[in-house]
Amino acid sequence: MVERVFNFSPGPAVLPLPVLEEAQRHLLSLPGVGISVLEISHRSKPFEAIMAETKQALVELLGIPSGYQILFLQGGSSLQFSMVPMNLLAGNSADYIVTGSWGQKALEEARKEGEVRAAWDGKADNYNRLPAAGELKLSPTAAYVHVTSNETIQGVQFRDMPKTGNVPLVADLSSDFLSRPVPVEQYGMIYACAQKNAGISGVTVVIVRDELLARSPEKLSSMLDYRVLAKNDSLLNTPPVFAIYILSLITRWLKNDVGGLAKMAKLNDEKAKLLHDVLDESGGFYRGHAKADCRSAMNVTWRLPSEELEATFVKEAKAKKLHELKGHRSVGGIRASIYNAMPIEGVRELRDFMLDFQKRNAR
Numbered sequence: 001m002v003e004r005v006f007n008f009s010p011g012p013a014v015l016p017l018p019v020l021e022e023a024q025r026h027l028l029s030l031p032g033v034g035i036s037v038l039e040i041s042h043r044s045k046p047f048e049a050i051m052a053e054t055k056q057a058l059v060e061l062l063g064i065p066s067g068y069q070i071l072f073l074q075g076g077s078s079l080q081f082s083m084v085p086m087n088l089l090a091g092n093s094a095d096y097i098v099t100g101s102w103g104q105k106a107l108e109e110a111r112k113e114g115e116v117r118a119a120w121d122g123k124a125d126n127y128n129r130l131p132a133a134g135e136l137k138l139s140p141t142a143a144y145v146h147v148t149s150n151e152t153i154q155g156v157q158f159r160d161m162p163k164t165g166n167v168p169l170v171a172d173l174s175s176d177f178l179s180r181p182v183p184v185e186q187y188g189m190i191y192a193c194a195q196k197n198a199g200i201s202g203v204t205v206v207i208v209r210d211e212l213l214a215r216s217p218e219k220l221s222s223m224l225d226y227r228v229l230a231k232n233d234s235l236l237n238t239p240p241v242f243a244i245y246i247l248s249l250i251t252r253w254l255k256n257d258v259g260g261l262a263k264m265a266k267l268n269d270e271k272a273k274l275l276h277d278v279l280d281e282s283g284g285f286y287r288g289h290a291k292a293d294c295r296s297a298m299n300v301t302w303r304l305p306s307e308e309l310e311a312t313f314v315k316e317a318k319a320k321k322l323h324e325l326k327g328h329r330s331v332g333g334i335r336a337s338i339y340n341a342m343p344i345e346g347v348r349e350l351r352d353f354m355l356d357f358q359k360r361n362a363r
């Protein structure tokens with residue numbers, strides 16, 4: 001057995017061991033095909049089957065109703081920051097709910113494409129909370145409302161999405177996609193890069209309501225045009241074949257090994273609670289960045305009494321095989337990303353290390 005540490009990286013992130021093992025087992029030759037998935041044509045029958053299986057698995061896992069297209073795109077979630085306004089603004093203005101660094105980036109890129117505004121921005125509180133009821137000023141005539149489901153850097157996550165009435169809700173689900181059930185019918189569009197919960201970097205999943213495709217302007221470059229990409233079933237050019245293959249293995253793992261997204265969410269909540277409880281019961285030694293009512297089950301963020309202690313924490317944790325715990329520089333402190341594939345044993349070990357570290361370092 002190869003030695004592996006517990007990897008708390010925010011992404012690319014830990015993958016389920018059975019997925020890595022299957023990819024390794026079949027790397028030289030896909031069963032019944034005799035060619036590696038790294039060598040296969042994207043127009044071949046076996047790859048068509050992988051695409052079809054992956055889409056069907058997403059439909060089943062998420063309960064995607066008819067009337068939605070599933071696209072596999074490149075350029076990461078960052079390209080969606082531009083493609084969303086390019087395709088969906090249609091001369092109108094859009095509202096952005098900014099709850100952290102990624103929402104801020106999405107808004108900045110959208111500004112280059114047309115008229116957009118921040119309907120709420122949590123910057124004054126260093127993005128440690130979500131808008132309270134009544135704080136949101138949404139325009140009923142907006143082209144769409146953009147929201148970031150889980151802010152990977154600050155560790156702030158929506159439980160229930162804001163109600164937007166007839167205005168389509170467009171959501172960046174990059175860091176909590178496939179971690180819990182999602183009422184897809186409440187969204188106009190969802191996008192998520194794969195390298196957190198859905199596999200490896202290279203593919204971004206877009207789920208978009210058919211009627212929104214009519215908004216894409218005629219002169220838009222084909223590679224940036226949802227309508228053209230949908231018409232060509234994401235095969236307008238060579239798609240990221242290997243990343244789609246890994247996504248197919250992830251969806252199979254979620255269906256067959258985990259038993260669906262409700263079960264996945266339950267386990268993710270259980271894992272997050274182990275760490276949240278330590279923060280809450282530490283008497284202020286560990287200070288969570290996000291407010292308790294909106295803290296993320298995916299990225300748990302906290303500070304220690306000093307930057308020196310934070311550096312020692314990261315160093316000692318690494319010696320205990322708990323890796324990639326340093327927080328993002330804009331928040332500081334510690335960030336533990338505990339995506340789907342992080343086993344609960346890894347979170348228990350981190351919890352035990354935190355308790356011991358506090359005992360040795362609290363005054």
Ligand code: PMP
Nearest residue numbers: 076077078102152172174175193
């Ligand atoms: N949105 C969120 C919430 C993210 O966490 C990330 C990546 N960490 C991005 C967007 C950008 O994704 P990509 O690097 O695939 O462009």
